[in-house]
Amino acid sequence: MAEEKKLSKEAALFEAAGCLKCHQAPCQENCPAGIDIPGFIFKIKTGDIKGAKRVLYDKNIFSATCAAVCPVEELCQENCNKNQVSRSVFIGQLQGYAVEEGGDIDYPEEELTDDPRKIAVIGAGPAGMSGAYRLARAGHRVDLFEAGDRPGGTPYWGIPEWRLSREILEKETKEIEKHLNSVNFNTRIGVDIQVEELLKDYDALLVCCGLGDGASLRIKGAELEGTVDAVKFLKAHNTGENGVPSPEGKVVLIIGGGNTAMDAALAAKEAGAERSIVVYRRSWEEMPAWKAEIRKAIDSGVEFMLQTAPVEIVGRDKVEAMKMVPTRLVREKEGRRPRPVPLEGSEFVFPAGLIITALGQMENPLVEKLQDQEQVFFAGDAAGGDATVVQAVAGGKEAAEKIMVFFREQKERGV
Amino acid sequence: MTDLSLEFCGIRYPNPFVLAAAPTTDKEEMVARAFEAGWGGAVLKTTSVETEDVSLVYPMMTGLDYDGKRLAALQNIDLISHYHIDVVEKRVRALKKEFPDRVVAASIMGQAKEHWQELVQRLETAGVDLIECSFSCPHGMPERGMGSTIGQNPDLVERTARWVKEAARRVPVVIKLTPQIADITVAAQAVKKSGADGVCAINTVKGIIGVDIHDFVPQPRVLDKSTIGGVSGLAIKPVALRCVAEIARDVGIPITASGGITTWRDAVEFLLLGARNLQVCTAAMQYGFELVKDLKEGLGNYMEEMNFSSVEEIVGKALPNLVDHNSLSRNHKVVSRVDEDRCINCGRCYIACNDGGHQAITMSEDRVPQIDEEECVGCGFCTTICPVYCLQMERVEEKS
Ligand SMILES: Cc1cc2nc3c(=O)[nH]c(=O)nc-3n(C[C@H](O)[C@H](O)[C@H](O)COP(=O)(O)OP(=O)(O)OC[C@H]3O[C@@H](n4cnc5c(N)ncnc54)[C@H](O)[C@@H]3O)c2cc1C
Ligand SMILES: Cc1cc2nc3c(=O)[nH]c(=O)nc-3n(C[C@H](O)[C@H](O)[C@H](O)COP(=O)(O)O)c2cc1C
Ligand code: SF4
Numbered sequence: 001m002a003e004e005k006k007l008s009k010e011a012a013l014f015e016a017a018g019c020l021k022c023h024q025a026p027c028q029e030n031c032p033a034g035i036d037i038p039g040f041i042f043k044i045k046t047g048d049i050k051g052a053k054r055v056l057y058d059k060n061i062f063s064a065t066c067a068a069v070c071p072v073e074e075l076c077q078e079n080c081n082k083n084q085v086s087r088s089v090f091i092g093q094l095q096g097y098a099v100e101e102g103g104d105i106d107y108p109e110e111e112l113t114d115d116p117r118k119i120a121v122i123g124a125g126p127a128g129m130s131g132a133y134r135l136a137r138a139g140h141r142v143d144l145f146e147a148g149d150r151p152g153g154t155p156y157w158g159i160p161e162w163r164l165s166r167e168i169l170e171k172e173t174k175e176i177e178k179h180l181n182s183v184n185f186n187t188r189i190g191v192d193i194q195v196e197e198l199l200k201d202y203d204a205l206l207v208c209c210g211l212g213d214g215a216s217l218r219i220k221g222a223e224l225e226g227t228v229d230a231v232k233f234l235k236a237h238n239t240g241e242n243g244v245p246s247p248e249g250k251v252v253l254i255i256g257g258g259n260t261a262m263d264a265a266l267a268a269k270e271a272g273a274e275r276s277i278v279v280y281r282r283s284w285e286e287m288p289a290w291k292a293e294i295r296k297a298i299d300s301g302v303e304f305m306l307q308t309a310p311v312e313i314v315g316r317d318k319v320e321a322m323k324m325v326p327t328r329l330v331r332e333k334e335g336r337r338p339r340p341v342p343l344e345g346s347e348f349v350f351p352a353g354l355i356i357t358a359l360g361q362m363e364n365p366l367v368e369k370l371q372d373q374e375q376v377f378f379a380g381d382a383a384g385g386d387a388t389v390v391q392a393v394a395g396g397k398e399a400a401e402k403i404m405v406f407f408r409e410q411k412e413r414g415v
Numbered sequence: 416m417t418d419l420s421l422e423f424c425g426i427r428y429p430n431p432f433v434l435a436a437a438p439t440t441d442k443e444e445m446v447a448r449a450f451e452a453g454w455g456g457a458v459l460k461t462t463s464v465e466t467e468d469v470s471l472v473y474p475m476m477t478g479l480d481y482d483g484k485r486l487a488a489l490q491n492i493d494l495i496s497h498y499h500i501d502v503v504e505k506r507v508r509a510l511k512k513e514f515p516d517r518v519v520a521a522s523i524m525g526q527a528k529e530h531w532q533e534l535v536q537r538l539e540t541a542g543v544d545l546i547e548c549s550f551s552c553p554h555g556m557p558e559r560g561m562g563s564t565i566g567q568n569p570d571l572v573e574r575t576a577r578w579v580k581e582a583a584r585r586v587p588v589v590i591k592l593t594p595q596i597a598d599i600t601v602a603a604q605a606v607k608k609s610g611a612d613g614v615c616a617i618n619t620v621k622g623i624i625g626v627d628i629h630d631f632v633p634q635p636r637v638l639d640k641s642t643i644g645g646v647s648g649l650a651i652k653p654v655a656l657r658c659v660a661e662i663a664r665d666v667g668i669p670i671t672a673s674g675g676i677t678t679w680r681d682a683v684e685f686l687l688l689g690a691r692n693l694q695v696c697t698a699a700m701q702y703g704f705e706l707v708k709d710l711k712e713g714l715g716n717y718m719e720e721m722n723f724s725s726v727e728e729i730v731g732k733a734l735p736n737l738v739d740h741n742s743l744s745r746n747h748k749v750v751s752r753v754d755e756d757r758c759i760n761c762g763r764c765y766i767a768c769n770d771g772g773h774q775a776i777t778m779s780e781d782r783v784p785q786i787d788e789e790e791c792v793g794c795g796f797c798t799t800i801c802p803v804y805c806l807q808m809e810r811v812e813e814k815s
Binding site: 013014016017018020021022023024026045081082084085 | 482760762766803
């Protein structure tokens with residue numbers, strides 16, 4: 001997507017001219033960050049690209065990252081009124097154009113508060129960075145703690161490079177870091193610093209630790225060497241870490257139908273897999289991955305075995321094949337996803353060299369530990385929700401606002 | 416195919432579409448190609464006598480962009496052709512020989528009486544079908560007592576037109592008027608008095624198309640300066656339509672229309688308001704000579720649909736419906752109505768009514784405009800904004 005998205009100046013003007021500048025624009029209403037979409041597009045149309053970029057950053061401090069990774073077809077563009085007569089305005093591409101061509105914009109001046117209270121933010125993903133930035137901009141003292149060795153969170157280790165250039169991400173996280181009191185990498189809360197300590201030292205906690213490990217496959221043979229969780233696999237693939245088996249020259253089966261499965265299938269292909277096959281229990285229609293992701297996977301030669309469920313991983317001491325069974329779909333309730341029912345007796349065995357499980361991520365254990373505390377706030381994937389970068393950015397900011405309200409109320413109560 | 420022929424100043428044009436005097440008609444080869452494409456006639460770019468110095472500047476044109484599109488209007492600071500009468504004579508001969516059924520007109524401009532008369536006589540001898548006199552170029556020429564300097568002074572119009580008409584033995588004489596005059600019917604009346612055969616309305620509208628906002632030079636910029644020029648194209652169509660209608664209604668002289676004609680619809684509108692010949696310049700430059708195919712087919716289809724058997728029947732048909740403001744009905748009420756099936760929920764009408772109308776539109780939960788017929792005075796602005804034309808003015812109960 002990233003490389004396909006670049007618009008020339010002419011194309012951008014042409015595209016921007018198509019925007020109707022709707023009243024209470026529905027595109028904007030479906031933007032988690034609430035960007036003034038008709039506003040920034042109008043500025044492109046009038047040739048004020050810097051102004052357009054300002055409109056974007058005014059609402060979304062990760063505008064360049066989001067221009068690259070937002071599932072626009074599921075968000076703003078899905079709602080564009082022009083869908084009713086032709087097609088939506090290509091809002092995502094225009095955003096990409098504005099952030100790229102808008103030059104350097106100055107970030108707004110910092111406001112100052114005389115409130116001396118301190119906030120600890122856990123997790124340097126989009127939610128944590130955005131929340132920390134909002135608080136710091138208000139003049140609060142913010143210390144950021146991150147388990148990894150750099151900022152960016154899942155976009156850094158999870159989102160493939162072809163979609164998001166790390167340079168773009170780094171530029172945006174660097175800008176934010178400048179405003180914080182301290183940024184502490186390689187610091188896992190609950191291990192390197194105890195939760196109780198933070199609760200004692202800080203007036204509020206903003207918890208943006210994202211999700212936990214990938215859910216594991218509970219079938220026979222799942223423990224065999226040659227089975228790997230998609231999250232671990234992608235992390236290794238995107239950051240160059242060792243420790244996961246290489247897909248090179250192998251038939252790779254990816255179990256699952258979400259975006260992580262698509263990304264893992266693409267990554268396996270990129271790393272030299274002979275075949276990269278997604279195995280999914282239901283059909284295209286129920287597949288939770290975004291349309292654009294599925295298209296990209298198909299275009300890149302990823303194969304699909306639909307209505308197929310894993311039964312057993314076969315091998316002596318490492319993966320040699322997987323036993324699978326076709327399913328039929330039974331709709332039990334209107335509006336619910338149909339249930340896949342195995343077609344007993346039609347099991348088959350398919351040779352494979354690597355099996356990647358992409359069955360969703362579990363909750364981060366930190367969330368449980370910090371439940372039900374007045375001064376603890378959650379945002380991003382840790383707060384549940386939509387699992388998009390833009391949602392995390394917006395959520396982080398909203399949580400920051402809540403913390404400030406919480407401080408104000410405390411002050412009023414004389415705490 | 417429908418017969419599109421129409422008589423103008425005693426000449427039967429195979430169709431009323433004529434290339435106006437402009438760069439499109441400044442080469443023999445171009446006019447030949449245009450005739451092949453199907454234009455009924457061409458007015459060769461304005462020429463003058465050999466002693467007239469034509470010193471052109473470049474660039475000479477800049478367009479006006481609107482809403483992301485190009486060329487809503489065009490400004491030029493071109494002058495008359497730098498080919499003089501001797502070259503034009505040759506062109507007339509060659510074109511008439513190759514296209515005897517098309518109307519070849521020549522446009523002329525002069526200062527002294529002898530110049531005007533010499534130009535007419537020589538071109539007539541060369542075989543031209545019609546003479547058009549430019550009293551109307553708004554830039555360059557007026558500084559030297561020509562162009563719109565003449566057109567803005569009814570006495571000069573009458574005197575100069577008479578010189579030309581006297582000199583012409585056979586061919587009709589048409590005077591091209593400028594809209595830069597308080598009352599264009601006064602100039603048209605002067606043409607009528609002179610005995611000339613018709614008018615061309617209008618030449619370009621004097622204007623400045625823009626300014627470079629970074630180095631403060633207006634456009635079109637010639638090195639580091641600019642000058643006031645002539646605006647043409649779609650944006651001047653309302654001015655041209657008004658001029659044509661006023662002349663048709665108040666003067667009654669054959670009119671060849673010029674100014675913004677771009678589509679067959681524009682063409683029909685000019686005919687309805689009294690033009691009997693249609694000149695196209697900017698649109699032909701913009702879309703090419705092939706445009707005429709679309710103009711002719713569009714006009715033909717329209718006539719079929721409306722049951723017109725000749726173009727003549729269209730001419731002036733809308734004039735009776737153009738009255739004084741005082742005579743318009745005050746005894747009825749109209750309100751805006753929404754076709755909800757076609758509405759795409761953009762809410763532009765809401766903004767338009769709220770900030771440019773009478774606050775009669777609200778938006779429902781599901782974004783459909785709701786019109787309060789009590790508050791709606793019927794101004795009609797909302798209908799001009801809707802991108803899918805789903806608002807219309809409808810008549811409601813009679814007012815006492
Ligand atoms: C493979 C993949 C592809 C994706 N592609 C897209 C996409 O194209 N577009 C899109 O919009 N979304 C995408 N997403 C989703 C998106 O990345 C997340 O929704 C988003 O990153 C959530 O942001 P966050 O800040 O809540 O959490 P994260 O980005 O996950 O950040 C959490 C941070 O907290 C740190 N942390 C965790 N525990 C601790 C602890 N105990 N102490 C200290 N630090 C801790 C982690 O190291 C991490 O840096 C994708 C997700 C995946 C897995
Ligand atoms: C570049 C250019 C040069 C023109 N030169 C002449 C000219 O020499 N003589 C003339 O009578 N009109 C000239 N005109 C005016 C056109 O003939 C025509 O009347 C005017 O452009 C309005 O028509 P339009 O809107 O179809 O372009 C010129 C117009 C343009 C754009
Ligand atoms: S909905 Fe579409 S047309 Fe309307 S403002 Fe948004 S992008 Fe523009």
